[in-house]
Amino acid sequence: MKWKEIVNYINEIGQHEQLNDLDISGVNERASSVRDGEIFVAIEGFEKDGHDFIEQAIDNGASVVIGQKALSDLTVPYIQVENSRKVIGALAANFYEHPSKDKIVIGITGTNGKTTTGLFTTHLLRKAGYSVSFFGTVFNEINGQRMDSSLTTPSASMIQKSLSESTDEVVVIEVSSQGLQQHRMEGMAFDYGLFTNLQHDHLDYHKTIEDYFMAKKKLFSLLKPSAKAIVNSDDHWGNKLVDILKDEQIEVLTVSETGDPHTHYAFETTVKNRLTINEQTIQAQAPLPGKYNLLNLSMAATVLSDLGHNIDQLEEMIKDLEPIPGRFEAYDLTDTVKAVIDYAHTAEALEAVLSTCKAMYPDHRLNHVFGFRGNRDSSKREKMLSTSIQYSDHTILTLDDLNGLAEEIMKNTYISMAQSYSTIEVDIIMDRSLAVKQVIDNAEEPTLILLTGKGHEDYTCTFNLPVHSDKETLDYLTDYYMD
Incomplete structure (x- = not known):
């Protein structure tokens, strides 16, 4: 792909007409894995600084380097930008031709419940006949191949590359607040954004609970025009999110144990739990115990129902879910x-x-x-x-x-x-x-x-x-x- 195609609509990079016809073979933020003709994007990390590895990237074949620091005397073109984390996501999305646009993409954010909700959703969609890629805390799975996961939310270049290689119809992604704050979802387009809850956590990183909330909220700025948000409105911050999204003209489906939500769940300790979606009520025993897991199942079932599938066999569909590592x-x-x-x-x-x-x-x-x-x-x-x-x-x-x-x-x-x-x-x-x-x-x-x-x-x-x-x-x- 030509440079001019990769940088199209990325205002942060500016005009570099002398590079327009340069052939680019990829986008990479890991100097050790750079190959001939790739763009190397230097990112200031929390433990390592990518700018320290620019020479290694050039030795490995990088044809252009992008970074945040003022540098000169490199043997390849160097472009300074304000935020290289944000730029790499946009570059990767352009290079891989925005693969999320041709799939049903479901992003799940929240302090707790991302993994369980994500795997409930993945399982139910597969039962409904979809092929599904999953990216999360416990593993990643693409085209039926499972791999270890090192981050809850993969790097921007990795997620775009993986989506371009996926032949699956649906993609389910756990989206962490750090991943959103670090622009790892830049260039993504979601059909559903799910919000499970917001609780006291990660304030060493986000400093205030309000900052933490706003980081989570970034997911909903990445929705496709016809996309929907699915929100736990019993959560204080979820309720706040509902009001904000409605003001932004985003369609919101609420999940709640109280009030008049789109999806209503009733948790019982002595009898079977109940789940009501669009006035259809079914028994809904979650495969993991506790009210919080019934909420997670309700979020997943709302996706299934909104995609046009009947949920009357929900309990049977979820019964053979494989154990979720480290979850009860x-x-x-x-x-x-x-x-x-x-x-x-x-x-x-x-x-x-x-x-x-x-x-x-x-x-x-x-x-x-x-x-x-x-x-x-x-x-x-x-x-x-x-x-x-x-x-x-x-x-x-x-x-x-x-x-x-x-x-x-x-x-x-x-x-x-x-x-x-x-x-x-x-x-x-x-x-x-x-x-x-x-x-x-x-x-x-x-x-x-x-x-x-x-x-x-x-x-x-x-x-x-x-x-x-x-x-x-x-x-x-x-x-x-x-x-």
Whole structure:
């Protein structure tokens, strides 16, 4: 493709007529993978600065370099722009000829529930006969091929390249606030934008909850002209979003347990739950427990219904959903000890999963094992701990990710936080694997261990037991105690 075609309508780049007929073979922000004839876009990252790798990119064959810093004396043309993150998305979209325009594209944003809602939606659409690509926290899947995922929201160039290679009819994408803030969705066009909720999280990055909300709201500026928003209007910020989008003349479908929404769900603990869409009411038991998962199913079912599909067999359609890694994964460890792994990492998510555990296992002593991430949003920690104390019989603070923080500093943080509580309520065991083992060893009655925070993720710390994730810890201890 010619340079003049790639930069078409990208005002930030300006006119460079001497490059107009230059052949461009691709767009790349990773210097190590640049190939002959590609544009290398230097991005200032949080740990590494792409400008430091420009010479490597040129050595690998970059024909043009774009960056934010004032540079000269390069052996290839260099163009300075105000925001290279924004530019790479637009370049990639042009190079791959805007692949999102020819697919049904569904973006899901929110603090909690993105993965579950995304996989519910993907599963239901496949049951309805669509081929579906999925991009998310736990994996990416294109053309039936599944790959590991390193980011909730892929880079701008990667998502455009992947969409151009996808032969699937529908694309479902988890869209993080960081991904939106960093313009990774630049050049995308969505048919549906889903908003699950907004809770206290990532304020180390966004600084204020209002900034966090506005980052999420960016998804809805990327909708196609005929697109729709699907919003949880029971959420305070969701309700605010509804008002804003209606003012912007965007069609909004609301999902709620109260009021008069487009989709109404009724959560019951003793009988089957109900779901009403367009005056059609069905039984709707979600494949994962808890009201929050019925909300997630309702969001997914709203997409299916709006695409013109009958939902009367919804419960049957969702029944064979494969387990979602790290989302309320239940285990029987011994005859009397059970465990649940969940990714919950906000106070609201903890309240949801803890209350669900209490309802499902009323005769079990509830032990909650979790920790905090080093050098991350510390303002949510007190509320998370108090929520754990409120619902648990016993809380154990342990390691999550240190992220470069010294273990001793995190331990001192735990000690300081635990001083307000008795040792009966709160323990500190830094080794996550041994924390679980101690609960099992001390169990004298039916016991439930809830492990939160890590979910599907591998450990970044080394522990005493030869395990690398919460799942491996439970598998190892099951074998240990069953032998």
